[in-house]
Amino acid sequence: QKEVEQNSGPLSVPEGAIASLNCTYSDRGSQSFFWYRQYSGKSPELIMSIYSNGDKEDGRFTAQLNKASQYVSLLIRDSQPSDSATYLCAVIVADSGGSNYKLTFGKGTLLTVNP
Amino acid sequence: EAEVAQSPRYKITEKSQAVAFWCDPISGHATLYWYRQILGQGPELLVQFQDESVVDDSQLPKDRFSAERLKGVDSTLKIQPAELGDSAMYLCASRRDRSAISSTEAFFGQGTRLTVV
Numbered sequence: 001q002k003e004v005e006q007n008s009g010p011l012s013v014p015e016g017a018i019a020s021l022n023c024t025y026s027d028r029g030s031q032s033f034f035w036y037r038q039y040s041g042k043s044p045e046l047i048m049s050i051y052s053n054g055d056k057e058d059g060r061f062t063a064q065l066n067k068a069s070q071y072v073s074l075l076i077r078d079s080q081p082s083d084s085a086t087y088l089c090a091v092i093v094a095d096s097g098g099s100n101y102k103l104t105f106g107k108g109t110l111l112t113v114n115p
Numbered sequence: 116e117a118e119v120a121q122s123p124r125y126k127i128t129e130k131s132q133a134v135a136f137w138c139d140p141i142s143g144h145a146t147l148y149w150y151r152q153i154l155g156q157g158p159e160l161l162v163q164f165q166d167e168s169v170v171d172d173s174q175l176p177k178d179r180f181s182a183e184r185l186k187g188v189d190s191t192l193k194i195q196p197a198e199l200g201d202s203a204m205y206l207c208a209s210r211r212d213r214s215a216i217s218s219t220e221a222f223f224g225q226g227t228r229l230t231v232v
Binding site for chain 2: 004006008034036041042043044045046049088090100102103104105106107108
């Protein structure tokens with residue numbers, strides 16, 4: 001099982017709709033979770049971080065964390081065409097020896113917002 | 116706003132040649148990561164530094180790749196010899212904390228797009 005899993009998509013939503021992006025992770029000890037946005041040909045840009053169970057809102061973005069079910073999600077309200085990008089879920093996970101923690105990424109979900 | 120600096124932005128090299136990438140993290144950031152990202156995939160960790168020490172290089176192809184961060188500030192990633200399969204985006208990221216788990220985020224540079232011909 002991969003450490004961080006995401007549906008690769010593509011996910012297509014109409015402008016103004018809610019886009020829902022999901023991510024699951026395998027390490028129960030993980031404490032830190034991040035969502036990055038990556039436009040084609042560009043580097044990842046951090047948009048949300050979440051560390052506690054529940055919801056965290058920042059403008060049109062809401063991150064949701066459920067440690068018991070080992071999933072984290074990102075909701076984008078009032079989706080805009082400029083939100084069209086790949087969304088990467090990242091988790092800090094322990095290495096096989098348990099002595100180091102690395103920032104591990106999923107494959108990303110491609111989101112397209114149609115005008 | 117402080118940024119992670121990377122150079123060059125683009126590099127075209129012939130297979131079997133040597134190539135090097137440079138990264139200057141945000142000032143004061145103790146943790147530095149090098150990732151490789153193939154088109155359509157997520158970033159794959161190659162090497163992680165805490166200050167000047169390597170703490171994870173388990174996915175680094177050590178027969179051809181090397182990385183250093185001599186003074187715990189900027190870092191260089193080298194490939195010698197380059198192979199066609201090395202064509203990818205090479206990303207550097209930095210994070211402030213040294214601790215194993217913390218609530219600080221990692222920030223990326225603009226990346227180096229490598230094409231091996």
